[in-house]
Amino acid sequence: MFPLPGKTFPASAEALRAALEQSIASVVRPAGPMVTVEDAGYPKLKAVHISLDGANAGERPPRRPQPPVGAVQPGLQLENFTVSGHPLLVQRARVDFTCTAREVRLGQARDKDGNPLFVLLEAAEGKVEVVVALSDLEALVLAGAKAEAVKQGVSVESVRIELQTRSERNLEAVVQVRAKKLFLSAALRISGSLAIDEQLNARLAGLKCAGEGALGTLACGFIAPQLARFDGREFSLLALPLGEVKLRDVRIAAGRELRVTAQFGRPA
Structure with missing residues (x-):
C-alpha cells in the first residue's frame, strides 16, 4: 500500500511523482530524489522507479499504513515497477532491498479516515530480495x-x-x-x-x-x-507493503549474510 498526502488522488504523472515523494519522505530520510515516473498516457505508466538508496529509516520501524476500507477502484497501470535500497539504513544496519515487477495494477482506496491509498492489486510477475550482512x-x-x-x-x-x-x-x-x-x-x-x-x-x-x-x-x-x-x-522485512499481492516461494538463507527472497504475481 502507498498512503498519499492530502485527500485527493493525483491527476497526472507529475502529481503522482510528487505525492509519492512526499509520502515516502514521511517514513525515511532520503539521500536525494526518490521517485521517477515515466508517463504512457496517465493513468497508464511506462514505469515507476523508487530509489531508497542511502535513505535512512531511523531507529524504529515505520508505522504500517492503515488498511483500506470499502471498495477498491481501478487506479494505475504500470508496465514496470521497481523499488531499490542499496543500501537502505534500518536501525543502523545497511539493508539491501530490491523489489521488481512488471504489468502491475494499482487500485485506488481510502483508509478509515478517508485518506487516499494506492493498493497493489496484481502483477504478472515480481521478485523481492532482502540482504543484510x-x-x-x-x-x-x-x-x-x-x-x-x-x-x-x-x-x-x-x-x-x-x-x-x-x-x-x-x-x-x-x-x-x-x-x-x-x-x-x-x-x-x-x-x-x-x-x-x-x-x-x-x-x-x-x-x-x-x-x-x-x-x-x-x-x-x-x-x-x-x-x-x-x-x-x-x-516486517519489506520497505513498502505489498497490499493485496500474495508472496510465494519465500526462502531464507544464512551464512556471511542473511538473505530472504520471494516471488509474487500470476503463477506461470
Whole structure:
C-alpha cells in the first residue's frame, strides 16, 4: 500500500511523482530524489522507479499504513515497477532491498479516515530480495546491547552472531556476548529462532539467555525481561507493503549474510 498526502488522488504523472515523494519522505530520510515516473498516457505508466538508496529509516520501524476500507477502484497501470535500497539504513544496519515487477495494477482506496491509498492489486510477475550482512547485524545488536547494559554499569565488549538455516523459512540464531563490570568478565549466550511468513513478516521465538559465572547470571537477569519483550514479536522485512499481492516461494538463507527472497504475481 502507498498512503498519499492530502485527500485527493493525483491527476497526472507529475502529481503522482510528487505525492509519492512526499509520502515516502514521511517514513525515511532520503539521500536525494526518490521517485521517477515515466508517463504512457496517465493513468497508464511506462514505469515507476523508487530509489531508497542511502535513505535512512531511523531507529524504529515505520508505522504500517492503515488498511483500506470499502471498495477498491481501478487506479494505475504500470508496465514496470521497481523499488531499490542499496543500501537502505534500518536501525543502523545497511539493508539491501530490491523489489521488481512488471504489468502491475494499482487500485485506488481510502483508509478509515478517508485518506487516499494506492493498493497493489496484481502483477504478472515480481521478485523481492532482502540482504543484510552478518557484520551489520552484529553492529546493530552490539549498539543496542551497549545502550541497555550501561544502565546496569556493565560494559559490552563484543557480539558475535551465528545463524543456521533449518528450513526454507526458519533459522536458528546464537548470539555470543562478552561483557565486563569492574574487574569481572562474563560470556553470555543468547539463542532463539526466526521464522518468515508469506508476507515477509519475521517472528522471533524461543529467546533464551545463559551466562557464565556471577556476572553472567546477573547480566542474564536484566537481559531476560528485554528478550521477553521481543519473544513472539513480528516485524516486517519489506520497505513498502505489498497490499493485496500474495508472496510465494519465500526462502531464507544464512551464512556471511542473511538473505530472504520471494516471488509474487500470476503463477506461470
